[in-house]
Amino acid sequence: MEQRLAFKRPAPIVPAFWLFLFRMCGRGEGWGWPGGGVMCRDSRDSRGRVRGARGFTGRLLCWYRENARDLPWRRSVEDPYRVWVSEIMLQQTRVEAVIPYYERFIRSFPTLDALASATREDVLRHWQGLGYYRRAHLLHEGVRWMLRERGGRYPRSRDEWRLVPGVGDYTAGAMASICYGEPVGAVDGNVRRVFARWFAWETPLDRGPGMVRLSRAARLFAGWSGDPGAWNQAVMELGARVCVPARPRCGECPVRVYCRGERSGNPAAFSRVRKRALPVRHAMWVWAPLTEEGWWVRRRSVSGLWAGLWEFPGTPCEEGCAKWSLAWSRFQGEAAPRATVAEVNMGEEFQHRLTHREYGFRPVFLRLTGAPRVEAGAATRLVGDEELMALPMSVPQQRIRAWARVCAEASTA
Ligand code: SF4
Structure with missing residues (x-):
């Protein structure tokens, strides 16, 4: 009869042993298991030198080398x-x-x-x-x-x-x-x-x-x-x-x-971020005026919000933005006394939120006869369609620009 070899089954290694071993590795060689899921050995730094994975700085560097996003x-x-x-x-x-x-x-x-x-x-x-x-x-x-x-x-x-x-x-x-x-x-x-x-x-x-x-x-x-x-x-x-x-x-x-x-x-x-103040609300009329000589735009100052970008001129809303015509006539009186409005198209109000401010923009497309005052070298310009599209503008102004061009095309069609 074939003799069966009887091997004695080894005693199971209890999980507690592995736990102990890993903890020792973590303390001694910088394997990071006790710190939470990092298995990291010595590696090379950004200059090709071998770096250990020991201790606090070693562990973090090691984690970074193995996990850094490829940017x-x-x-x-x-x-x-x-x-x-x-x-x-x-x-x-x-x-x-x-x-x-x-x-x-x-x-x-x-x-x-x-x-x-x-x-x-x-x-x-x-x-x-x-x-x-x-x-x-x-x-x-x-x-x-x-x-x-x-x-x-x-x-x-x-x-x-x-x-x-x-x-x-x-x-x-x-x-x-x-x-x-x-x-x-x-x-x-x-x-x-x-x-x-x-x-x-x-x-x-x-x-x-x-x-x-x-x-x-x-x-x-x-x-x-x-x-x-x-x-x-x-x-x-x-x-x-x-x-x-x-x-x-x-x-x-x-x-x-x-x-x-x-x-x-x-x-x-620890290091809680200080609570931000609620954003201040601003409501603006934004005029998108198209004159016989082109779109009327102006450049913002090089300091402050949207520094140096181009925009359509605007007027802060007063008295709850009830009447665009009042706001326009005040604005026009200073900037374009000879211009007259030949056509108006009111856009929908939209919100634009920044960290500390929230804007409500009310765009108004205006076809004007009679040019505004544009001084040579000033921050105001009259530009054609192509130039308008090439000007750097903020996100809300880009939105108004796209809408105003649709209005202009519809009015000439
Ligand atoms: S608080 Fe931050 S540094 Fe400390 S263990 Fe948690 S994730 Fe790590």
């Missing part, structure tokens, strides 16, 4: 011009919104020289819809300054970057650390929130002693990390994707074991 500007960190453009565009704006604008901008202005020789209007046209137009003016000014004052040589340190017009503390720190590896911090809203939670800091970090403490900590950690550019980006990435404002996803966080905020049981309580 167009991250593919060209060796080109300070591209990093500069991206850093300016990313201020107060979401990454997803920036990507198409960045790609189009770089296609049209691939180098410092290309942007410096572009007209302000062309730059604004590439920025229209992205908002905060003052950034476009400052970037353009900064690029021209760089060519004029430094012959196109980029600064290498944060202090030198601070001398460039339009470059503030955050951008200077980001440029110096990402492009040249200077151990300095780059503190934006995400970084502020992440540090506040790591250290359970309750004092406001955007002013006074809290701000000083934060900038010192950001600089120290950037230095300790051994790769300041990647470190600064890693903290921002963590703040944007894991340590988010309302409900931080601590279960996915690579540095959870070090986080005092998480240990407190309520990490979201």
